[in-house]
Amino acid sequence: MYAAAQTSFQQADHVERTQISGPYLVAPYNAGREIYAEGDLIDKCYQVSTGAVSVYRLLPDGRRQVVSFHLPGEMFGFEAGSNHSFFAEAITETKLAVFGRRHMQERSRELLALALTGMARAQQHLLVIGRQCAVERVAAFLIDLCERQGGGRRLRLPMSRQDIADYLGLTTETVSRVVTKLKGRSVIALRDARTIDIVKPDALRALCN
Amino acid sequence: MYAAAQTSFQQADHVERTQISGPYLVAPYNAGREIYAEGDLIDKCYQVSTGAVSVYRLLPDGRRQVVSFHLPGEMFGFEAGSNHSFFAEAITETKLAVFGRRHMQERSRELLALALTGMARAQQHLLVIGRQCAVERVAAFLIDLCERQGGGRRLRLPMSRQDIADYLGLTTETVSRVVTKLKGRSVIALRDARTIDIVKPDALRALCN
DNA sequence: GGGGCACTTTGATTCAAATCAAGTGCTCGC
């Protein structure tokens, strides 16, 4: 399961340490590569160095819910219990700083803050998915991603329309239609399908409700 | 904001301590009473002694998402940051064990486990709301509640259809129709609107996927 | 440079749940 990561560990001394400091290794993952699977033992946690990661859950019939995306600087991989309930995979070419079990125990104070933030994010996401319409969901998603990328006007989407749809509880077609509509109203502009310029940030923010 | 709680604190020595031990007080809340509001300072956390609590968020236009219900023995009230992002209110006549800030600091290890469990619950809930149809959502809700009440066949609902709808991202009408349909298939039986007998637990479980 | 493939967009139709609109029945206060 961890074969790729374990054979390609390397020393790293250039990775930003925004949340947790200490000794670690950096592992590269190709786009689409699984980081952990449902049922795997939890014995590591991760910080995205470059690239992007999705954490998701599957229903037996294949329906998928992405519960979170993780961008550079963000931590993931800690869960309740001893085994993972979710899958994690690299969306694009990704490098991850990997922390071992010992490190997690030493740093339980930081982990608490991260767990509380994760809970808050998931609960905010519940409101979006449970009570907002398609346009509101996409607008909220774009704003969230924009802020997490530093708040500039240009937004790079590391994930596909399918990933976005599975995150927002929609279909790719609906996501695409909403994007087209926002483009039509000149709220956003597309350089290409994965690069969005936010033309009217206030209008976009107003759409979240 | 906490007036009712603060004037009615009383020593308690009979409340079960399933998660955290230590000195505390017990406060009674009438049905519908607010426990904390969005924006309130976070300086306490709570354990339900008797009754039930809902934690929810509101959109400016009044749409509401209940993010969690809390039954006897369960803790709530800890969030990221220094101020609440959610509202909490007693659903029925409720008694809460209240823990102060000092206690939360001393018990950060237990809090971590609770935060991780809370995150897992919220993420599981995301899958239900994002990717399951009305029947699946209601079935999952009934099973979850049943297990949290000890797993017997008879289920007492402390909350209204509106509360359930706001938890599941549905309307009261839809919740009611699903309940009627499950009753029609003899998967469940209703003693009254708030008391459900699970007649075919396996069939109910099969409906969740 | 061209073929194939994956991703995205667009269009037509269907469908599940929301909305709108009455009932029904239970609880509580008088």
Place this chain on the structure above:
DNA sequence: GCGAGCACTTGATTTGAATCAAAGTGCCCC
């Protein structure tokens, strides 16, 4: 015991998003 009000149920209709279907578009590899 009786009426008012609220919670819940049921029915008719609408609607937003899903589904089904078919083009674009760009990219990689040969």
